[in-house]
Amino acid sequence: MAPALAAVSVALVLGLLLGLVRSDGGQDKVPAILKCFDGQNCLAKRTTWEHFTEDLPSCLHPARVWWSARPAGIPVTLVTQLSVERLPQLRAQCALWNGPLAAALYLPLLAPDALELTAEAKQKLQAMVGSAEELFQESEKGAANGSAGGGCQLRLVLLYELFADPKALVLYPVNSLRNYARLMADTDLITNIDVDMIPSASISTALANPATLADYTASCRTGSVYVWPAFETHCGAASYADNVAVGGKAVIPAALKKCMRKMRPKAPYSHNATNYVQWLASDTAYRINYTSQFEPWFLSWRWGTLWYDYRFRGYGKNKIVHVAAMNATGTAWYVSPHGFIVHRKHTESKVRKVFLRAKFSRKDLQTLQDTVYGHVELLWAAVQKEMAAGTYMARVERGFQACMESLPWWQR
Ligand SMILES: *[C@@H]1O[C@H](CO)[C@@H](O)[C@H](O)[C@H]1NC(C)=O
Ligand SMILES: *[C@@H]1O[C@H](CO)[C@@H](O)[C@H](O)[C@H]1NC(C)=O
Ligand SMILES: *[C@@H]1O[C@H](CO)[C@@H](O)[C@H](O)[C@H]1NC(C)=O
Ligand SMILES: *[C@@H]1O[C@H](CO)[C@@H](O)[C@H](O)[C@H]1NC(C)=O
8 A cells, every 4th residue: 555545544434533533535625624723722712792792713623524525416505504413404305405514513512611612512412412412314315305306415514612701692604604505516506505405406407407506507607696585384284395395486376376475565665676576487587676675585606706704793784784785796686487485484593583672672782782683773874985985894803704715626
């Protein structure tokens, strides 16, 4: 055996012993990702409430990375993020996606002591590793029910964050997680879809056609993105959404008379620009205009998609800011005729309830600046000013930037 090969094998065996390398697929990639976080001591940088109100980056650390060894499907990576209670949603997404699915799995841990993790925190971490491992192993068998065939090739990073302050536990770092998940994407095309949205099987089917894929790739490379129309259900179980997603566009008119409706009808600014009426009647892509606070999910070029601004945590405006910034850089917005996404029912998060309570409290923003709602609104106002002046740049953590710059598949 050549010496170089022997060295690789030793590293790999060590990795397997440490439980870091979970499959052959990520032989090079998993160590590269873990290396990004080397030497980081999150106990010394536990998150407090002021991290949020003062827009400071927080310390996220990987407990483990899993990388599918399944044969490659479509060369388009679905990128998502979630906390433990959304694992069933990830399973459902995976069943309907026939390409890589890169997910950042998040675990917030209370760490009152700066020197070591409590027994309870260690237990939680262990349990989460177990749940993720189980889901990963199941997905490796390809036990998917979607008609697209096969199911996803899962890439998971389990990131934990340590909190000194229990009040700060609600600060789900949604945008940091979206960025870290995207680091595991190595395909030209990506689509960032929140984990509670199920992609229609027809998306994978369409993208498996080489001519269709080539068209999308050429167009996305020159600054276009393709919106997936978004729907939600107001009755029926989670499986109702799955059935519609498998059924495809043809079942939508009937579903709209039953349990389905356009996404967020009470906030038309968020999805109306998609023009659902045109989409239902259309079998080709069509151009739309961005309108203020539009927040679609879309297919885009990995190298042309802006990063998410980590300062937006907890709830509110996180995606709106990203989409506004994409528009400001001259993105051409199209709607894809090939598929759609459906919201899958789940229980409402606590932070959303608290956010909405502050929003509708009729207090002024100065009074509310120490709430998630208040701080997010102040940030949004500041960002809009920067955008108008043409100076806005999404803030990413310095550590994140360094990590990206070290990953071979992120070098051009
Ligand atoms: C797949 O189908 C089996 C049996 O038909 C069912 O038990 C399982 O829950 C389904 N899985 C998903 C992800 O829908
Ligand atoms: C929604 O979009 C349609 C079609 O583009 C438009 O006619 C309508 O005025 C919009 N409604 C709202 C509330 O913006
Ligand atoms: C988008 O805006 C342009 C410029 O205002 C207008 O000419 C065009 O008709 C609009 N397109 C749609 C689909 O509304
Ligand atoms: C979106 O971007 C276009 C072109 O860059 C710009 O003309 C338009 O004003 C932007 N829309 C909004 C609502 O900011």
